[in-house]
Amino acid sequence: xxxxxxxxxxxxxxxxxxxxxxxxxxxxxxxxxxxxxxxxxxxxxxxxxxxxxxxxxxxxxxxxxxxxxxxxxxxxxxxxxxxxxxxxxxxxxxxxxxxxxxxxxxxxxxxxxxxxxxxxxxxxxxxxxxxxxxxxxxxxxxxxxxxxxxxxxxxxxxxxxxxxxxxxxxxxxxxxxxxxxxxxxxxxxxxxxxxxxxxxxxxxxxxxxxxxxxxxxxxxxxxxxxxxxxxxxxxxxxxxxxxxxxxxxxxxxxxxxxxxxxxxxxxxxxxxxxxxxxxxxxxxxxxxxxxxxxxxxxxxxxxxxxxxxxxxxxxxxxxxxxxxxxxxxxxxxxxxxxxxxxxxxxxxxxxxxxxxxxxxxxxxxxxxxxxxxxxxxxxxxxxxxxxxxxxxxxxxxxxxxxxxxxxxxxxxxxxxxxxxxxxxxxxxxxxxxxxxxxxxxxxxxxxxxxxxxxxxxxxxxxxxxxxxxxxxxxxxxxxxxxxxxxxxxxxxxxxxxxxxxxxxxxxxxxxxxx
Numbered sequence: 001x002x003x004x005x006x007x008x009x010x011x012x013x014x015x016x017x018x019x020x021x022x023x024x025x026x027x028x029x030x031x032x033x034x035x036x037x038x039x040x041x042x043x044x045x046x047x048x049x050x051x052x053x054x055x056x057x058x059x060x061x062x063x064x065x066x067x068x069x070x071x072x073x074x075x076x077x078x079x080x081x082x083x084x085x086x087x088x089x090x091x092x093x094x095x096x097x098x099x100x101x102x103x104x105x106x107x108x109x110x111x112x113x114x115x116x117x118x119x120x121x122x123x124x125x126x127x128x129x130x131x132x133x134x135x136x137x138x139x140x141x142x143x144x145x146x147x148x149x150x151x152x153x154x155x156x157x158x159x160x161x162x163x164x165x166x167x168x169x170x171x172x173x174x175x176x177x178x179x180x181x182x183x184x185x186x187x188x189x190x191x192x193x194x195x196x197x198x199x200x201x202x203x204x205x206x207x208x209x210x211x212x213x214x215x216x217x218x219x220x221x222x223x224x225x226x227x228x229x230x231x232x233x234x235x236x237x238x239x240x241x242x243x244x245x246x247x248x249x250x251x252x253x254x255x256x257x258x259x260x261x262x263x264x265x266x267x268x269x270x271x272x273x274x275x276x277x278x279x280x281x282x283x284x285x286x287x288x289x290x291x292x293x294x295x296x297x298x299x300x301x302x303x304x305x306x307x308x309x310x311x312x313x314x315x316x317x318x319x320x321x322x323x324x325x326x327x328x329x330x331x332x333x334x335x336x337x338x339x340x341x342x343x344x345x346x347x348x349x350x351x352x353x354x355x356x357x358x359x360x361x362x363x364x365x366x367x368x369x370x371x372x373x374x375x376x377x378x379x380x381x382x383x384x385x386x387x388x389x390x391x392x393x394x395x396x397x398x399x400x401x402x403x404x405x406x407x408x409x410x411x412x413x414x415x416x417x418x419x420x421x422x423x424x425x426x427x428x429x430x431x432x433x434x435x436x437x438x439x440x441x442x443x444x445x446x447x448x449x450x451x452x453x454x455x456x457x458x459x460x461x462x463x464x465x466x467x468x469x470x471x472x473x474x475x476x477x478x479x480x481x482x483x484x485x486x487x488x489x490x491x492x493x494x495x496x497x498x499x500x501x502x503x504x505x506x507x508x509x510x511x512x513x514x
Contacts, residue, residue, distance in 0.1 A: 008068075008079075009079050009080065009081050009082075009084050010084070012038060012081055012217070012219060013081055013082065015217050015218060015219055016081075016215050016216065016217045017215065017216040017217070017268055018213075018214050018215045018216055018268070019081075019082065019215055020051070020052075020055040020062075020082075020214075021082055022055065022061040023061070024061055026059070027058075027059055027060055027061045028059060028060050028061070028091065028092065028163070028166060028167050029060075029061050029062075029063070029089065029090045029091060029092070030054055030060055030061070030062045030063075030090060030092045030093075030094055030166075031062075031063060031065050031080065031087055031090035031092070031093040031094065031127070032047065032050060032051055032054065032062050032063065032064050032065065032094050032096070033064075033065040033066070033067075033078075033087075033093060033094065033095045033096070033109070034047050034064070034065070034066050034067070034095075034096055035066075035067045035095060035097065035102040035105040035106050035109060036066065036067055036102050036105060037066055037067065037068060038066040038068070038081075038219065038220070039219060039220055039221060040220075040221065041064075041066050042215065042217055042219070042220040043220045043221040043222045044096070044098060045211065045212075045213070045227050045229060045275055046096055046098065046133065047064070047096055048211075048212065048213050048214040048215065048227070049155065049156075049209070049210070049211045049212075049229070050062075050094070050096060050155050051064065051214055051215070052210050052214045053155055053156060053159060053209075053210070054159070056210070057163065059163070059167075060163065062094075063080040063081065063082040063083055063085070063090075064080065064081045064082065065078045065079070065080060065081070065087060065109075066078070066081075067102075067105040067108070067109050073477070073478070075105075075108045075109060075111070075112040076112065077112050077113065078109060078112065078113055086113060087110075087113040087115060087127065088113060088114060088115065088127065090127055091127055091128065091166075091169045091170040092127060092128050092129075092130070092166050092169055093115075093127045093128070093129045093130070094129075094130050094131070094132070095129070095130070095131040095132070095133070095147075096131075096132060096133045097131055097132070097133040097134075097135045097136050097143070098133050098134055098135065099134075099135060099458075100135060100457070100458040100461035100462055101454065101457070101458065102135075103135075103142060103143060103461050103472055104472060104475060104478045105478075106143065106146060106472070107146065107472055107473045108478075110129075110146070115127065115129075117146060117473050118145050118146060118469070118473075119145060119146065119147060119148045119190065119191055120145070120191065122148070122174070123174045124169070124170060124171070124172065124173060124174045124177075127169070127170075128148050128149070128166065128169035128170075128174070128177065129146070129147050129148050129149075130147060130148060130149040130150070130151060130162075130166075131143060131146075131147045131149075131150050131151065132150070132151030132153075132155060132158070134242060134246060135462075136150050136151060136152070137151075137152055137153065137200060137246040137415075137512075137514075138242055138245070138246055138413055138414045138415045138462065138509070138512075139413075139414035139415070139462060139463070139464070139508065139509040139512070140152070140188055140509070140512070141464060141465050141466050141468075141508040141509055142461050142464040142465065142466070142468040142469060142472070143469065143472075144188070144190040144466055144469065145190065145466055145469040145470075146469060147190070148174075148178060148181075148189065148190075148191070149178070149181050149187055149188070149189050150187070150188040150189075150190070151186065151187060151188075152186050152187070152188055152198045152199070152200050152201070152512055153186040153200045153201030153202055154201065154202045154203055154232075154247075156203045156208075156209045157186065157201040157202050157203045158184070158186050158187070158201055161184045161185075162181070162184060162187070165177060165180050165181050165184070168180075175191070178191055178192050179192050182194070185199060185201055186198065186199065186200060186201035188511070188512075190466075195511070196511070197511050197512075197513045198511055198512055198513065199513040200246065200512070200513060200514050202247075202248075202249075203251075204251070205251065206229065206231070206232055206251050206252065206253040206257075207253060207254050207257045210261075211228070211229035211232075211253075212226070212227060212228045212229065212261045212264075212265065213225070213226045213227045213228075213265060213268075213269075216268045216269065222273065224269060224270075224271050225269060225271050225272070225273035225300055226262070226265030226266070226268055226269040226271065226272055226273065227273045227275050228253070228258055228261050228262060228265065228272060228273065228274055228275065229253060229275050229276060230252070230253050230258060230274040230275060230276045230279050230282055230288070231250065231251065231252045231253065231276035231277070231278065231279060231281075231282055232247050232250070232251050232276065233247040233248045233249055233250035233251055233277070234247070234248075234250055234277040234278050235250045235278070235281070236278065236281075236305075236341075236343060237341065237417075238330070238340050238341055238342055239339070239340050239341050239416065239417040239418050240330075240340055240369070240372070240410060240412075240413070240416060240417075240418050241277075241413075241416060242413045242415060242416055243277045245413075245415040245416050245514050246415055246514060247277075248514075252282050252283065252284070254284075255284050255287045255288045255291055258274075258288055258291070258292075259288075259291045259292070259295070262291075262292055262295065262297055263295060266295065266296070266297060270296075270297070270298050271297070271298040271299070271300055272292055272297045272298070272299055272300070273300040273301075274288070274299065274300070274301050278305050279301050279304075280301060280304045280305055280309070280310045280312075280313050281305055285310055285312055285313070286310070286311075286312040289312045289313075289315075289316060290312075299316055299322075300322070301313065301316070301322070304325060304326070304327065306327055306328070306329065306344050306348055306349055306352045307343065307344045307348040307352070309351075309352050309355055309356075314355055314356070314359060322361065323361060323362040323363065324361065324362060324363045324364075324365065325356045325361050325363075325364050325365070326364075326365040326366075326367065327349070327352055327353075327356075327364065327365070327366055327367070328366075328367040328368075329342070329344070329349050329366060329367070329368060329386065330342050330367065330368060330369055331368065331369065331372060331375075331379070331382075331383075332368065332379060332380065332381070332382030332383035332384070332385065332386045332387075333378070333379040333382040334346065335379065336372050336374075336375060336379050339372070339373070339374065340372065346386065346389075349386065349390065350389060350390065350393050353390045353393040353394055354393050354397055357393060357394040357396075357397035357398040357401060358397050358398070359398075360398055361398065361401060362401055362402070363401060363402050363403075363404060364390070364394060364401065364402075364403050364404070365403075365404045365405075365406060366387060366390065366403060366404070366405050366406065367406050367408070368383050368405065368406070368407050368408075369407070369408055369409070369410045370383070370407050370408070370409050370410065370424075370429060370432050370433055370436075370449075371409045371410045371423065371424030371428065371429050371432070372410045373410070373418060373421045373422075375410075375424070375432075377431075377432065377435075380432040380435065380436065381435065381439075383405075383407070383436055384435070384436050384439040384440055387403065387405055387440055387445060388440070388443065390403060391403050391443065391445060402444070402445075402446070403445050403446070404445075404446045404448065405436070405440060405445055405446065405447045405448065406448050406449075407433055407436060407447065407448070407449040407450070408449075408450045408455065409423070409424065409429050409450060409452050409455035409456070410423065410424070411423065411455055411458050411459045411462055412459060412462065412463060413462050414462060414463065414507070414508075414509045414512075415509070415512065415514045419463075419501075419507065420500060420501040420502075420503070420505075420507075421500055422498055422499050422500035422501075423455075423456060423459045423498040426452055426453060426456060429452035429455070429456075430452055433449045433452065436449075437449070453480045454480070456494055456498060457480070457483055457494075459494075459497070459498050460494050460497040460498060463497045463498065463508075464497055464508065465508035466508075467490065467492060468492075470490050471483075471486045471487055471489075471490050471492065472486075474486045474489060474490070
């Protein structure tokens with residue numbers, strides 16, 4: 001373990017606006033942990049949302065922690081950004097877990113703080129450790145042995161009932177506290193295993209929730225944006241997508257609330273980022289854009305759906321304020337687009353390319369998946385063919401613009417219609433990605449692809465069970481060889497988790513009701 005340097009926290013704190021500093025007297029201190037770097041974590045709107053939610057409660061003080069490594073890739077002892085206190089000073093530690101690769105950081109972070117890794121090893125002398133976030137809502141089982149309590153649902157719906165119990169964490173017998181937590185709807189407490197189903201909890205209205213940037217800093221990927229959540233959930237229900245499963249029903253923030261939050265945000269940044277899986281599908285999208293333009297905001301939209309492509313979005317593009325557009329055909333062949341219920345055909349894709357190219361954009365990013373269920377080499381070849389057609393359209397209407405192709409291996413997610421599907425073999429993924437690169441790169445198209453090896457690790461963790469906690473704790477280094485070594489040490493292998501499941505097979509996450 002490497003020691004942290006207090007000045008690191010001071011440096012970051014000095015560069016922030018909007019930080020909430022509260023006196024600890026008479027309050028419950030909660031350590032809010034994002035298990036990745038400060039740079040990545042502060043780009044996550046969920047951290048801002050929970051930080052605000054907790055600190056808006058006068059009886060709570062929440063401070064932030066992140067996972068950092070030194071130059072030798074050793075974890076750095078975590079200290080709070082706000083007070084430079086260690087994790088062990090906090091009676092409650094709350095992790096926000098947004099994607100599977102961060103699973104590796106969790107035991108390393110706890111170990112570097114001197115905290116026993118497993119819930120069974122801790123009592124009221126130790127912090128009570130909870131976790132939430134998309135990965136936890138989807139399948140909490142690989143991480144369950146590390147945590148005292150896992151949140152299946154949205155923080156705004158869960159914390160009001162949780163906080164009175166969490167205040168007892170360091171003063172009452174730990175088993176009694178855990179038993180009380182287990183009675184709260186939406187909480188999964190592994191050490192109180194009554195086999196009862198756990199139903200996901202959610203709020204009815206986004207207008208009752210504060211979900212926007214709270215702390216502004218230049219030390220993050222989205223430093224030029226003030227983020228506002230415009231919607232939660234998605235109405236399109238693509239069969240591979242986790243969003244419609246764990247964030248349904250779809251809910252929209254009203255134009256009035258968005259405008260009010262934007263006016264606050266314009267004190268810090270000129271650019272307002274509207275966040276959501278299908279922002280352009282907001283039923284009042286046109287009104288929102290008009291309102292934001294009227295107060296002088298520049299606008300960034302996190303997602304544009306290919307069909308329909310709203311006229312309001314095109315108008316924003318045509319005014320030259322957006323230079324890069326991301327579109328997601330997801331699959332090259334119509335057969336696979338129909339299989340995943342994408343709801344678009346090739347004509348829709350090419351028409352969208354024509355529309356955005358006519359607005360003078362500089363770059364179009366196209367997102368595809370490789371290794372979808374039933375995919376053949378011919379289906380994968382259609383990615384290249386469709387991309388070349390898109391290139392021809394953009395050259396006709398906006399010469400000089402470029403296409404960047406992003407390929408991600410399909411990873412089956414718990415809770416989705418494809419949760420029982422298997423994952424393509426490493427050799428198949430490598431071969432199909434190489435074929436796409438070989439065809440497109442000579443044409444000047446940039447092709448970026450996620451690592452097939454790490455994507456399969458992600459697949460194991462998204463489909464995994466409690467046995468993987470020991471693997472995560474025993475991985476000697478965060479590397480593919482280290483991962484394989486740890487799997488073998490526990491007599492496990494990837495194929496056990498990545499093979500297609502039968503309809504009668506009981507899944508590790510069967511207790512979770514989405």
